Amino acid sequence: MTLAFTIRGALIGSCLAFAATSASAKELRGWNIHVEDYPVSIAMESFAAEVAERTDGDLTAKTFHNGVLGSQPDAIEQIRLGVIDFGEFSLGPMGTSIPETNVVSLPFIFSSIPQMYELMDGEVGDAIGAGMIERGIVPLGWYDAGARSFYNSVRPINTPADVEGLKIRVMNNDLFVSMVESMDGNATPMAFAEVYQSIQTGVVDGAENNPPSYESTSHFEVASYYSLTEHLIIPECLCMSKVSWDKLTPDQQTIVMEAGRTSANLQRELWQAREAASMEIVQAGGTVVNTIADKAPFQNAMAPVYEKFLADNPDLADLVNMIRDAS
Ligand code: BDP
DSSP: OOSSOOHHHHHHHGGGOOOOOOSSOEEEEEEOOSOTTSHHHHHHHHHHHHHHHHTTTSEEEEEEOTTTTOOHHHHHHHHHHTSSOEEEEESTGGGGTOGGGGGGGSTTOSSOHHHHHHHHTTHHHHHHHHHHHHTTEEEEEEEOOOOEEEEESSOOOOSGGGGTTOEEEEOSSHHHHHHHHTTTOEEEEOOGGGHHHHHHTTSOSEEEEOHHHHHHTTGGGTOOEEEEEEEEOOOEEEEEEHHHHTTSOHHHHHHHHHHHHHHHHHHHHHHHHHHHHHHHHHHHTTOEEEEOSOOHHHHHHTHHHHHHHHHHOGGGHHHHHHHHTOO
C-alpha cells in the first residue's frame, strides 16, 4: 500500500494488499495522555486487542496511559520521528507542526458535533489527513472530544467581557492564545499535567476543556465556574508514526487501519455516555454550570482570530470555507 492514501482510500486500497507474514513478533508503543477509564483509553485498548488478535500476536500494541511518555507537544514530535509508534492526539497542539490541522482549531468553525463527524469522515478529514501523512503522522481514526468550554475560579462567563483580565491556560498553539486575547483575557500555554496545580496556586484562574477532561483531571475541584461557551470542537485522532507504519507488512497495515476505524466507532459511543456522567459528577462536586443563551457575541469576538489566520495561511482558505459553507 502506498501512502498516497487517506483513511477512506486506505480501506479501498487494502483490497489490493497481498498476503504477507512478518518475520518476527513486534510490539508497538503507544502514547496516551488520559486516565485508564477514559473513553480514549478504552478505545485504544480495544484497538490493541483487535490488532493482536487479527495478526495472531505477530503485532501487539501497548498503550502507556496517563501521559507517562511525556507531554503532548513532545509526543507529537516523537511520533513524527518514530520514537513512539502510535498515540491519541488532539488536533489542537498538532497545529504548530501540521498547518492543516489548525483549521479545526479555529473557534466555532464547526456548527455542531454531528457536523464535525460528517466532515471529518469525508473530504475535510481526508485533506487534513493528507497534511498529517506528509509530516509523518498516519491517521487511523477520528475520535470525538466534544466541545470545549471555559472554566475558572473567579466568576461565571456569560459574555466575552467576562473573560477580560482572566488568566486562562490554553493548549500549546498560538491560535488559542489569540482566541483568549481577542476577549482581553491573558492566555498561558501550558502542559495538561500542570493545569491542576496552576489553578490551585493561582498561577492561572482557569482553563478550557470538554466535560470529561474537566472531570477526569479534577480541575472542577479548583475551578468551579463552568461556562458552556462550547467555543472549540476539535477532533482527535488515533494515529501512527509513518516511520513505524512503513515497517509493517501490507496485511498488517490493513489490519491496523481497520482496527483504528473500529476503535473510533467505539470511542464515539463511549464519549456520549462519559460526557453525561462527567456533567453529573462535576455538578455533584459543587460546579456551577451556566449555559450561554446567545453565542453570537463570542463568535463575533473571534473575527480577528480568523483574519490573522487567513492572512498567515492563505492556502488554507479553501479548507476553512469548505467547513463554513457546509450545511
Ligand atoms: C483534552 C484532550 C487532550 C489534551 C487536553 C488539553 O483530549 O488531548 O491534551 O485536552 O487540554 O480534552 O491539553
